[in-house]
Amino acid sequence: MEDERSFSDICGGRLALQRRYYSPSCREFCLSCPRLSLRSLTAVTCTVWLAAYGLFTLCENSMILSAAIFITLLGLLGYLHFVKIDQETLLIIDSLGIQMTSSYASGKESTTFIEMGKVKDIVINEAIYMQKVIYYLCILLKDPVEPHGISQVVPVFQSAKPRLDCLIEVYRSCQEILAHQKATSTSP
Amino acid sequence: MAYKGEGGHGQPPSATLSQVSPGSLYTRRTHTHYICMASDFFYPNMGGVESHIYQLPQCLIGRGDKVIIVIHAYGNRKGIHYLTNDLKVYYVPLKVMYNQSMAMTLFHSLPLLKYIFVQERVTIIHSHSSFSAMAHDVLFHAKTMGLQTVLTDHPLSGFAKVHSVLTNKLLTVSLCDTSRIICVSYTSKENTVLRAALITEIVSVIPNAVDPTDFTPDPFRRHDSITIVVSRLVYRKGTNLKYSDLNFIIGGEGPKRIILQEVPERYQLHDRVHLLGALEHKNVRNVLVQGHIFLNTSLTEAFCMVIMEAASCGLQVVSTRVGGIPEVNVVERTEKVYDQVSVESVLPMDKQLDRLISHSGPVTGYIFALLAVFNFLFLIFLRWMAPDSIIDTGIDATGPRGAWTHKCSHSKRGGENIKISKTR
Numbered sequence: 001m002e003d004e005r006s007f008s009d010i011c012g013g014r015l016a017l018q019r020r021y022y023s024p025s026c027r028e029f030c031l032s033c034p035r036l037s038l039r040s041l042t043a044v045t046c047t048v049w050l051a052a053y054g055l056f057t058l059c060e061n062s063m064i065l066s067a068a069i070f071i072t073l074l075g076l077l078g079y080l081h082f083v084k085i086d087q088e089t090l091l092i093i094d095s096l097g098i099q100m101t102s103s104y105a106s107g108k109e110s111t112t113f114i115e116m117g118k119v120k121d122i123v124i125n126e127a128i129y130m131q132k133v134i135y136y137l138c139i140l141l142k143d144p145v146e147p148h149g150i151s152q153v154v155p156v157f158q159s160a161k162p163r164l165d166c167l168i169e170v171y172r173s174c175q176e177i178l179a180h181q182k183a184t185s186t187s188p
Numbered sequence: 189m190a191y192k193g194e195g196g197h198g199q200p201p202s203a204t205l206s207q208v209s210p211g212s213l214y215t216r217r218t219h220t221h222y223i224c225m226a227s228d229f230f231y232p233n234m235g236g237v238e239s240h241i242y243q244l245p246q247c248l249i250g251r252g253d254k255v256i257i258v259i260h261a262y263g264n265r266k267g268i269h270y271l272t273n274d275l276k277v278y279y280v281p282l283k284v285m286y287n288q289s290m291a292m293t294l295f296h297s298l299p300l301l302k303y304i305f306v307q308e309r310v311t312i313i314h315s316h317s318s319f320s321a322m323a324h325d326v327l328f329h330a331k332t333m334g335l336q337t338v339l340t341d342h343p344l345s346g347f348a349k350v351h352s353v354l355t356n357k358l359l360t361v362s363l364c365d366t367s368r369i370i371c372v373s374y375t376s377k378e379n380t381v382l383r384a385a386l387i388t389e390i391v392s393v394i395p396n397a398v399d400p401t402d403f404t405p406d407p408f409r410r411h412d413s414i415t416i417v418v419s420r421l422v423y424r425k426g427t428n429l430k431y432s433d434l435n436f437i438i439g440g441e442g443p444k445r446i447i448l449q450e451v452p453e454r455y456q457l458h459d460r461v462h463l464l465g466a467l468e469h470k471n472v473r474n475v476l477v478q479g480h481i482f483l484n485t486s487l488t489e490a491f492c493m494v495i496m497e498a499a500s501c502g503l504q505v506v507s508t509r510v511g512g513i514p515e516v517n518v519v520e521r522t523e524k525v526y527d528q529v530s531v532e533s534v535l536p537m538d539k540q541l542d543r544l545i546s547h548s549g550p551v552t553g554y555i556f557a558l559l560a561v562f563n564f565l566f567l568i569f570l571r572w573m574a575p576d577s578i579i580d581t582g583i584d585a586t587g588p589r590g591a592w593t594h595k596c597s598h599s600k601r602g603g604e605n606i607k608i609s610k611t612r
Contacts, residue, residue, distance in 0.1 A: 012575070012578045128267050132303050133300075133304060133307055
């Protein structure tokens, strides 16, 4: 079963949340970030080229202009491959664990898996981030030494940064699965 | 007796101290206030101002108001922390200067503070301590954003020295369009009105209270003629030991401790004078009940909390003639101030500038009017960059309808975890 809803992120951009319910114990959430817009690409390119032209008029060296073109191209490729994330996916399987996948604009994918034995809880936390106060979803990992302690906090959807309404949807679904998992693990 | 600037019925004079235990009443209020307390002085620092800023919101939450606290970060303590009764404290990571007070750097705190005020739907800003730079910053930004402002002034200050002149001038500018000012005693009110050239009608007097359940006498441990002195051993507190026939227990730490230690050594009084060193606040009661008389030697004091604590423990109090009289019902009176403030309308920008220029003198007035205009333009820019519609409404955790006590079907487990946040 699959459904899609649209939300917004903390900067006002549009996000699309796709939810897939494979079974009562396995769910996937796929958050699509807005694609690289032509407007911002043009703006950055124009700024770099204007700065290079300004330097050229000062130095009278045409290498600066070719260097500017080269830097723009390399910068764009690097941005698409290392920085721009198009889609973030959270797959939660009851008995197995939680998998987070980030798909970059160049096609690269990076995956992190956390086994269910290490997961203490999934919560919505609040933090001060870059002159804003944002809500974010995070996975709390158990501390092997201390039974009630937390060893690590792993934030989810870090580059999409959805707002609270989207986080609450994902949170409720995850809590259903965690409750289901705790019920089945404690029963003999 | 009716107190000036308070309105309503007068309080009967009473020697008993009021109960200020939080959470004891969830009274139905017609009007819930959304209050932000702002200061530089808070936990983990300990002191009179700090405990006032802690106790007052606890009582206000108990009465159904929504309160948050905004402080600057202390070392590693940054981000959002929750205290007793889910009181939310924002330790904002803004640059700190010497001795935990920030320089008045005005503009760089506006984006984050504006975000916090919009998210928490704050209507009244209550700043504490005129010596706190964060308090003045927050007042300034609140006026730009059109929120009501209240300042509670705590200590006394002189007039003569140069730094006094400058701080008094800053105070005049800061307070000239603040809606209400609260002082902790009549002496403090006179002092503040003179320092900042205020209209006395907007100044209320609400002295601090002490929780009498924390400070009870001990009927079994009463030795004869033991005098207790508990204070910070600095010049201002006036602790110079004189040779006499009494036994002394002296608690507290400070620069004058070395001088005090010399006296028992010179006069061989080790068995009669005990210096205890720094005392934690929770141990003060146990020290107080060991004695019979409490000696307060302050040279300047706006309101001496420890006199009330000693009286509550059943000691006779001997004090220098400074300070105010203990009174009752702090929270109700503070709420009356909030009620009065919330029905008034905030001055629009042009009237604020007029008042700044006319009230603060030619030079300072124009400088601060210019800063106010820049601040307003910056605010408009911020509202264009991050409009109020994209700011989430803060989840409210306090009170009987708080988010974490709600019986949601699957969110109980999430709510029970301790939420400690880190700044990114």
